[in-house]
Structures are given as C-alpha cells and as structure tokens.
Amino acid sequence: xxxxxxxxxxxxxxxxxxxxxxxxxxxxxxxxxxxxxxxxxxxxxxxxxxxxxxxxxxxxxxxxxxxxxxxxxxxxxxxxxxxxxxxxxxxxxxxxxxxxxxxxxxxxxxxxxxxxxxxxxxxxxxxxxxxxxxxxxxxxxxxxxxxxxxxxxxxxxxxxxxxxxxxxxxxxxxxxxxxxxxxxxxxxxxxxxxxxxxxxxxxxxxxxxxxxxxxxxxxxxxxxxxxxxxxxxxxxxxxxxxxxxxxxxxxxxxxxxxxx
Amino acid sequence: xxxxxxxxxxxxxxxxxxxxxxxxxxxxxxxxxxxxxxxxxxxxxxxxxxxxxxxxxxxxxxxxxxxxxxxxxxxxxxxxxxxxxxxxxxxxxxxxxxxxxxxxxxxxxxxxxxxxxxxxxxxxxxxxxxxxxxxxxxxxxxxxxxxxxxxxxxxxxxxxxxxxxxxxxxxxxxxxxxxxxxxxxxxxxxxxxxxxxxxxxxxxxxxxxxxxxxxxxxxxxxxxxxxxxxxxxxxxxxxxxxxxxxxxxxxxxxxxxxxx
DNA sequence: GCCCATTTGTGCGTATGTATG
DNA sequence: GCATACATACGCACAAATGGG
Numbered sequence: 001x002x003x004x005x006x007x008x009x010x011x012x013x014x015x016x017x018x019x020x021x022x023x024x025x026x027x028x029x030x031x032x033x034x035x036x037x038x039x040x041x042x043x044x045x046x047x048x049x050x051x052x053x054x055x056x057x058x059x060x061x062x063x064x065x066x067x068x069x070x071x072x073x074x075x076x077x078x079x080x081x082x083x084x085x086x087x088x089x090x091x092x093x094x095x096x097x098x099x100x101x102x103x104x105x106x107x108x109x110x111x112x113x114x115x116x117x118x119x120x121x122x123x124x125x126x127x128x129x130x131x132x133x134x135x136x137x138x139x140x141x142x143x144x145x146x147x148x149x150x151x152x153x154x155x156x157x158x159x160x161x162x163x164x165x166x167x168x169x170x171x172x173x174x175x176x177x178x179x180x181x182x183x184x185x186x187x188x189x190x191x192x193x194x195x196x197x198x199x200x201x202x203x204x205x206x207x208x209x210x211x212x213x214x215x216x217x218x219x220x221x222x223x224x225x226x227x228x229x230x231x232x233x234x235x236x237x238x239x240x241x242x243x244x245x246x247x248x249x250x251x252x253x254x255x256x257x258x259x260x
Numbered sequence: 261x262x263x264x265x266x267x268x269x270x271x272x273x274x275x276x277x278x279x280x281x282x283x284x285x286x287x288x289x290x291x292x293x294x295x296x297x298x299x300x301x302x303x304x305x306x307x308x309x310x311x312x313x314x315x316x317x318x319x320x321x322x323x324x325x326x327x328x329x330x331x332x333x334x335x336x337x338x339x340x341x342x343x344x345x346x347x348x349x350x351x352x353x354x355x356x357x358x359x360x361x362x363x364x365x366x367x368x369x370x371x372x373x374x375x376x377x378x379x380x381x382x383x384x385x386x387x388x389x390x391x392x393x394x395x396x397x398x399x400x401x402x403x404x405x406x407x408x409x410x411x412x413x414x415x416x417x418x419x420x421x422x423x424x425x426x427x428x429x430x431x432x433x434x435x436x437x438x439x440x441x442x443x444x445x446x447x448x449x450x451x452x453x454x455x456x457x458x459x460x461x462x463x464x465x466x467x468x469x470x471x472x473x474x475x476x477x478x479x480x481x482x483x484x485x486x487x488x489x490x491x492x493x494x495x496x497x498x499x500x501x502x503x504x505x506x507x508x509x510x511x512x513x514x515x516x517x518x519x520x
Numbered sequence: 521g522c523c524c525a526t527t528t529g530t531g532c533g534t535a536t537g538t539a540t541g
Numbered sequence: 542g543c544a545t546a547c548a549t550a551c552g553c554a555c556a557a558a559t560g561g562g
Contacts, residue, residue: 019549045527056551058318061529069329077528078559101456195509196361199459199479199502217477217502219459242459242477249455249509279530305546316532321548337547338540523562530556537549 001037001083003044003052010053020055024063032072032083043073043081100145100245109146109245115170116140116209120159127156127235130224135159136235137166139173142209145245150210152202152239161233182233190233194224195249202239212241219247261297261343263304263312270313272420277392280315284323286421292332292343293445303333303341360405360505369406369505375430376400376469380419387416387495390484395419396495397426399433402469405505410470412462412499421493442493450493454484455509462499472501479507 009027014020031037043064050057064081067073075081099108117140127136136156143151155178159166164185165173173181179190200220201207207214223236240247269287274280291297303324310317324341327333335341359368377400387396396416403411415438419426424445425433433441439450460480461467467474479500487493500507 021549047527050552058552059550062549064528075528076559077557078526080527196506197457197479197509198504198506199477217459219457219479222506244458246456246458246482249457281530307546318533319531322530324547335547336540337538338545340546525561526559528556528558530554532554533552535549535551537547539547540545541543 001031001041001043003048005036006031006044006049007052010055021059021062021066024053024055024060025066028063028067029072037083039083039085041083043083045080098247098249100243101248102146102245108248109148112144113174114142114144115174116142118165118170118173120166121156125156126222126237130232130235131156131158132232133158133160137162139165145243148245149241149243151241152206152210154237155234156236157234178234182227190225190227192226194226196222196224200239206239210239210241216241218242261291261301261303263308265296266291266304266309267312270315275393275420277394281319281322281326284313284315284320285326288323288327289332290421297343299343299345301343303343305340358507358509360503361508362406362505368508369408372404373434374402374404375434376402378425378430378433380426381416385416386482386497390492390495391416391418392492393418393420397422399425405503408505409501409503411501412466412470414497415494416496417494438494442487450485450487452486454486456482456484460499466499470499470501476501478502 006027009030010024013026013030014023018026028043044052046057046060046064049055049060053060064073064075068075071084073081074084099111101107102109117138119138120135121138122135125136125138135158137159139155139157141153141155143153145151155165157165162182162185164181168181182190198220199217201215202210202218202220204214207216210216210218212218219240221236221238221240223234223238224232225234225236227233266287269290270284273283273286273290275283278286288303304312306317306320306324309315309320313320324333324335328335331344333341334344359371361367362369377398379398380395381398382395384394385396385398395418397419399415399417401413401415403413405411415425417425422442422445424441428441442450458480459477461475462470462478462480464474467476470478472478481496481498481500483494483496483498484492485494485496
C-alpha cells in the first residue's frame with residue numbers, strides 16, 4: 001500500500017464534521033474494499049504516515065486500532081501492519097472454522113483440497129436425520145494439510161436448496177471454502193454448528209485414502225450445520241489421523257494470533 | 261459510583277504487564293459485574309478521575325471508550341457517563357458447551373465431577389500466554405461420565421479477577437458448572453472460546469487418575485475462553501480416553517434434540 | 521547467546537472543539 | 542451566555558516485541 005495513494009484517499013474522505021481518525025479509517029477501508037490493496041499487503045508504518053499525512057501519530061494509531069478491532073488489518077510490533085484475509089461481512093466463518101496450527105502456534109498450515117468424487121445419493125444415509133431430505137449431493141474430498149498428512153471429508157447437502165454443489169464445475173468447488181460457497185449462493189451465514197466428535201477407526205477405504213494403516217485410531221467428527229439459527233443446511237463427516245498438530249476450532253472469526 | 265472505590269479497585273486490578281487502560285476497564289467492569297454499581301449510576305467525570313487516579317486523561321478516555329464499545333456504559337457530552345442497563349444479550353452457555361451423548365442420540369450422559377486439587381501457582385505455565393497473569397488458581401478435576409469412564413480437567417483462572425475460585429468451598433464449586441459460576445460472579449457470558457484439539461498420550465499421573473494404561477492415546481483439548489469478546493478469562497486442558505461415546509460440542513445454547 | 525534497528529504499544533500533558541442543560 | 546463534561550487532536554517519551562546480524 002502506497003503512502004501517496006493513502007494521502008489522496010484521506011483527502012477524499014476528509015469532510016467537515018467527520019473526525020480525522022474516522023476519515024483515515026474510511027480511507028483504508030475503501031482501499032481494502034475496492035481491491036486497491038490485497039490481503040497480506042503492508043500498510044506504511046506509523047512514523048511514515050505521521051510524516052506524510054496531515055494527522056498526528058495518536059490519531060493514526062486510533063484509526064488503525066479500529067481497523068484491528070474489526071479485523072481488517074493486523075499489526076505486530078517490529079514487523080508492521082498488514083491487510084487481513086478478506087472476510088465476507090465479517091459474518092462468514094464464524095463458528096467452527098477449523099484449521100491446523102503450525103509450529104509457531106500462531107499460523108495455520110496450508111490446506112490443499114482434492115475432490116475424490118461427487119454423486120447424488122437417493123436413499124437414506126447418516127445425513128438423513130439432520131437434513132431431512134430424500135436426496136443429497138455427496139462430495140468426498142481428501143485434504144492435504146501442509147506437507148504432512150491428509151484429512152478425509154464427506155460433505156452432504158440438499159441439491160434442491162443448494163444447486164451449486166451439483167452444478168458447479170469441480171475445479172470451481174475445489175478452489176473455494178464450502179462455507180464461502182454457501183454464503184455466496186444464499187447470502188446467509190452459518191450461525192450454528194453442532195459438532196460430534198470421538199475416536200474411531202475409519203472404514204478401510206477411507207484409511208486407504210488417508211494412506212494410513214487400517215486399524216489406526218483417528219478422530220472422527222460429525223458436523224451438523226445450520227443456516228441462520230435452526231435451518232439444517234449441510235452434513236459433514238471428517239476423519240483426522242493421529243498427528244502432533246493441533247486443530248484449532250474457532251467460535252469467532254478471529255485467528256489464534258497473527259495470520260499473515 | 262464513588263471515586264475512592266474506583267481508586268481501590270484500580271489498585272487491585274493494576275498488575276505489572278497489564279496496561280493501565282485495561283486495569284481501569286477491568287475495575288469498572290468488576291464494579292458493574294459485582295453489583296457495586298447499578299444501571300443508571302453515574303461514573304465520575306474525566307477531570308475528577310484524572311485528578312484522583314494515577315492515570316492520565318487520555319488513558320481514562322481510552323478505558324471508557326472501550327466500555328462504551330461494549331455497551332457497559334453510555335456517555336453524553338455535557339451530561340456525564342452512566343452505567344447501561346444490563347443487556348439481555350448476555351446469554352449463558354453459548355459456545356462450546358460440551359457433553360457426551362448417550363445411546364439414544366438425543367440425551368446426555370450424566371456427569372459427576374470430583375475436585376482432586378485446588379492450588380495457587382505462581383510461576384508461568386501453559387496458561388500464561390492466554391491469561392497473561394503471574395499467578396493462577398488451578399483446579400484439577402476428574403469427571404465421571406455416566407458409569408463408564410473418566411475425563412480429566414485442569415482449569416486455570418486469575419484469582420484477582422475471579423476470587424470465587426480461590427475462596428469458595430470446594431463442595432460448592434463441585435456442585436456447579438464453572439461457566440455458570442463465572443456468570444454468577446461477574447454477570448457476563450463467555451462469548452468466545454478457542455479450542456485446540458489433538459490426539460495425545462497424557463502424562464502418567466493423569467493416565468493413572470483416568471484409570472487407563474499409560475500409553476493410551478487420548479483426545480486432548482486446550483480451551484482458551486474469553487469474557488465478552490476478547491478478554492481472556494480462563495484456560496483449561498481436558499483429556500478424554502478412547503470411548504465409543506460422542507462428545508457433543510455446541511456453538512449455541514440449543515441441544516441436538518431433546519435434552520432433559 | 522546478545523546487540524541493534526525497526527515498528528508497534530502505552531502513557532502523559534495539553535489544547536481546543538462541541539453538545540447539554 | 543455560561544458552566545459542565547465529553548470528543549478530538551497534537552506531540553512527545555519510553556516500553557516491548559520482532560527479526561537480522
């Protein structure tokens with residue numbers, strides 16, 4: 001992010017009656033929202049801003065603090081300020097956004113999803129009690145975590161309600177978080193998730209896909225997701241092999257620490 | 261609200277490492293939560309606070325601004341600052357209320373907690389990064405699930421902020437859910453919980469207390485709980501031995517079906 | 521391990537503007 | 542108009558975290 005761009009934006013958002021810290025906040029917000037800056041981009045440091053912009057250090061800090069509060073940027077002493085990953089309406093990935101934490105304890109391991117199959121299942125299945133529909137689209141994925149191990153996911157959704165999952169090209173689904181897909185498709189966020197977890201030896205075919213021995217004790221999770229407050233929207237089963245990595249489950253959109 | 265009361269509280273909440281504006285925020289928060297002040301009560305004005313308290317005007321304003329952000333107080337120019345009505349949005353057991361599901365799939369197994377020890381730990385521990393306090397009260401419990409197995413819990417909390425856990429009789433703590441205790445003590449709900457989970461062989465003493473073999477692979481969970489949105493309030497470690505029972509983790513207060 | 525430059529975080533004191541009664 | 546009390550803003554000093562040499 002460029003200082004002079006920011007100066008221009010600041011002038012544009014500075015109007016009588018609006019506090020300077022709000023104007024600066026708006027300027028950065030606009031830069032982020034308009035795509036002028038991308039997630040991970042660096043924001044000029046305080047000193048430089050204070051030198052170039054017609055505002056004092058304290059005011060700059062106050063604007064940036066607000067942006068931190070709203071998770072738009074992240075700041076670290078000695079490092080700088082950076083634009084956060086985009087979160088749609090800050091509502092998107094609220095409950096049970098799960099990721100594995102790396103050695104540093106504050107960053108996530110990268111994930112590489114790979115769709116193994118997509119089909120339509122007519123009969124009843126473990127999802128029926130939750131989804132209450134006669135037919136589901138089932139998407140089976142194997143997700144590589146870092147360069148270390150796989151996680152197995154079976155995802156089931158009512159194709160009548162979310163046609164995207166039946167109709168979208170696989171490459172497209174591959175590249176996107178499913179919660180995000182749902183949010184785009186129906187404009188609503190997942191507000192409630194029930195998670196059932198236990199240790200379990202997975203079925204042989206899943207063990208093979210995870211490339212582990214057939215009697216390995218894994219962590220199995222069943223996910224009952226709801227749209228809004230009580231409207232069942234998808235069902236998911238996840239198998240995780242034994243790993244020293246910790247799985248971070250969030251009840252809020254905030255990351256466990258700094259995430260670049 | 262009395263200035264000298266506030267001064268006392270501030271001294272109590274001022275500890276090395278915690279910023280003054282947080283200490284002041286905590287002090288007011290405690291006054292509200294403990295019922296020392298009632299909704300509608302007036303907070304002394306900035307000048308008076310700056311005169312009496314060992315903090316500057318800016319710092320006071322920052323603390324009060326935070327309280328306004330969280331709707332604990334309301335401020336109006338020319339009028340003063342006042343304690344808000346308690347907002348009913350403070351629900352009790354929102355995220356990560358965990359229980360084991362029984363055979364029927366819709367009821368929970370009964371739990372029988374038993375306190376093994378309570379002590380005060382001065383040095384650093386696994387909780388320090390989360391709680392940021394030099395001293396914690398640590399409560400170690402063994403919780404019997406149904407008539408089937410045990411779960412091991414280590415709970416750590418800042419005794420300055422939640423004196424209950426140091427002072428209450430053990431029988432009393434024994435009989436109550438800790439989230440409930442916290443809610444009673446400070447009138448606030450746990451709004452955010454970070455959960456870190458993995459498979460792990462527990463330390464030998466814990467294995468013994470769980471009455472399992474020493475090399476048994478268990479599910480270990482670290483819980484970082486926050487009061488309100490971002491205020492660290494307790495740290496907990498939980499070990500669960502292998503069991504066919506599913507652990508139900510709720511992101512909302514609603515039960516998976518009928519729960520007695 | 522230690523020192524160092526960089527960058528954010530905290531804190532102080534002060535001045536001035538603005539809404540309220 | 543006037544006193545009160547909050548709101549914004551400035552400028553400075555020092556502490557604390559981080560990454561690199």
